[in-house]
Amino acid sequence: MSGLQIIFILVAAVTLFSALMVVTVRRMMHAALWLVLALFGVAVMFATLQASFFAVIQVLVYIGAIAILIIFSIMLTQRVLETSGEQIIRNWWLPALVALVLFGLLASALSLWRGFGEQLVELPAGVENIPALGKALVDPAGYAIPFEVASVLLLAALIGAIYVAIDRKEKAK
Amino acid sequence: MTFWSDPFTVVQQWFNNLLATIGFGPIGVRIVGMLVGIVILAVGPMLFTIFLIWVERKVISRIQDRIGPNRVGPFGLFQPFADMVKIFIKEHITPRGADWLPYNLAPVLAVAAVLMVWAVIPFTVTFFGVDLNVGVLFIIAVGSLGEMGIILAGWGSNNKYALLAMFRSVAQLISYEIPLVLCSLVPVMLAGSLNLNDIVKAQEPWFIVTAPATAIIFFIVSLAEIGRAPFDLAEAESEIVSGFNIEYSGLKFGMFYVAEFLHTFTVALIFATLFLGGWRGPGAEQYPILGFVYYFIKVGVVYFLLMLVDGTLPRLRIDQMMNLNWKTLTPISLAVLVVFPLVDKLMAGSPTWLRVLALAGSNLLVLVIGERIGTRRLARAPAEVGSRDRPVARPENVLSQPDSGAR
C-alpha cells in the first residue's frame, strides 16, 4: 500500500463523510460548512492527481465564491441560528439503494478502462500542461468556440443576476 | 560557494550531512529536512510578527506626530512582548450559544491562511519553501480560505452584530478580489508562467516599470484586502462595534490581531515579488545572500508605504468603497487586459526598451482615462446618502416640530 494510496483513501473517506453530513445534519449552516470540507477534499484529490491548476481553481472558485454564495444565501433567507428540524425523509433507503446501484454501474464501466489497475505515474518536474491548455483554449481547431460561448454564458448569468437585483429592489421599496 | 555568499545552501548541506551521520537514509534525510524547513517557514513569521507589531506602532505614531511606545525597553522594543504576555493570560470568554467548532476554528484558519503564503514565495535564488508551478493562484486561493475563517468567526459568535460586520467584511474582501485576480494576470502574461520563481526571473525591467497602472491598482486592492485604511470599515472601533471579532477574547483575539499584522507584511511580500522584481538586483544570482537582502529592502519599502497610507487617509464609506471597486477598479483592470496584450503583440518585434515604453505608456493611459471618466461621473451624480425626507434636527425646530428628530 503506497503512501499515495493511503492519502487517497483518507481524503476520499473525509470527502464522502462530509458529503453524507451535508445531507443529514439539522442546521443548514452546518450543512454548508460540511460542503466546504467536501469541496476541499476534492481539491486535495486534484492535487494528488498532479492537476495543480485544477486544485487551486477548485479552492478559488468553489470554496472562495460558490460556497460563500451558498452560505450568504442561507444566512439571508433563514432564521439561521435555529434548527430546521428533522432532515431525513421517511423512505431514505430507497434513494440510497438507487445511488448504490448507480455507483456499481459506474464502477463497473470504469473498470473497463485500460488505466484502471495501474499505478499513478509521477509527472517529471518539467512537464507543464497549463500553456498547452491556454493554447488549446484559443486555438480555432481547439476550444476557441466553447471559450467564446462560455463568455456568453457568463454574460447570461450576469444578466440574470442583474434581474434578481432589480426585482428585489422593487419589492423592498 | 562560501558561507557568506550562500548561507542557505551551506546550512542545508551541513544539516543533511548531520542527519546522514546520525543514520537516516536518503529518504529520511529528505523528509526531516522538509519538516525542519516547514517549521522554520511557519514559526518564523509568527515570531517575526512580534517585531512587526513594534514597527507598526512606532511608524503609525510618528505619522500621527507622537512617539509611540518608549517605556518598555529601549525605544519600546519590549512592548510587544508585554502585549503578548497580557494576551496570553487573558480569559477566553465564550459567548453562550456559540457553536464550538466554527468559533474556535476561525482564528486558527485566519492565521493559517496567511502563513501558507510564505510557503511559495521565493526569498532568494536558493531559499524558498516549494517551487509550486501555480504559485500566483495558490496565493489567491489561500486568501479564499482566510475569508472562510471570517465567515466562521461571524457566524460562530452567535451575535447579530458580528454577523452584520462579517457580511460587510466579506462583501468588501470578495469585491476587491476581482481587480486583484485581474491585475495578477498581467505579471503572469509578461512572465509566461504562474510560477513565482519564473515571474521573478523574468523581470528584466521590473514589472512596475512595464505595467505601472497595474501595480498601482494592485497596491490599492491589497490595501482593501488586508482591511487597512482607507478600507478599514470592518474593524473601525466606532462602526459595527469593531467587527466580526467582538466575541473573541484572550489569545483567540490575539490570533486575529496577529493575522492582520502578518497579512500586511505578506501582502508587501507578494507585491515585491510580482512587481518589484523579488530578489533581483546586481549580483543576486551569484551571491544569493545579496538577493535576500535586496528582497527585504524592497519589502520594507512597500510595507512602509502601506503603513503610510494607513496612517494618512480617512476611512471610506461602504458605498464609496463598493463604487470605487465596481465602477472604477474593475473596468480599468478589464480595460488594461484589453489594451495591454494588444500593444504587446503589436510591438512584438521591436527592441525591448521601446516595447517597455509602449506598454507602460498604454497602461498609464488607460489609468488616466479611467480616472477622468470616473471623476466626471462623480461630479455629475454625487452620491446621495439616505433619503431626502430624513428628519433633521435644527436648533430652531427641536422642540416645536414633530419630525425634527428629537425624541
Added chain:
Amino acid sequence: MLSHWLYIGVFILVALFLPAAAISIAAILAPKKPNALKDTTYECGMETVGPSWAQFKVQYYVYPLFFLIFDVEAVLLFPWAVAYNQLALYGVIEAIIFVLILLGGLIYAWRKGALEWR
C-alpha cells in the same frame, strides 16, 4: 510535483496546528471564571433582544454573485495568460473579445443600477 503538494499538505497541517497549539496553551494559562452575565452576547452593553438574524439586504447576495461570474472569467483567462507568449495576434483577439463581452455585461449592470449599495 507530488513532492511539492506533499510539502504544501504538511505545511497546511503545521500552519493549522501552530495557532491551535498556542490557543490551547493560553486556554490552560488563562483564568476560567464563567458567569452568566459575562457569557451573554454583546449588544452595546444592553440585554440582547430577540434571536439573531440578519436583515435581507439584496446587495449581500448580488456582490458575491457578480464576484463568482468575474472569478470564473478570470479563471478561464489564466491558462490563456500563461500561454500568452506563444500565441499569435488572433489568440489575443479572441481573448479580447472574451473580456469585452464581460466588460459589456459590467457596464450593463452599472447602467441598470445593480451595482448601487442600498
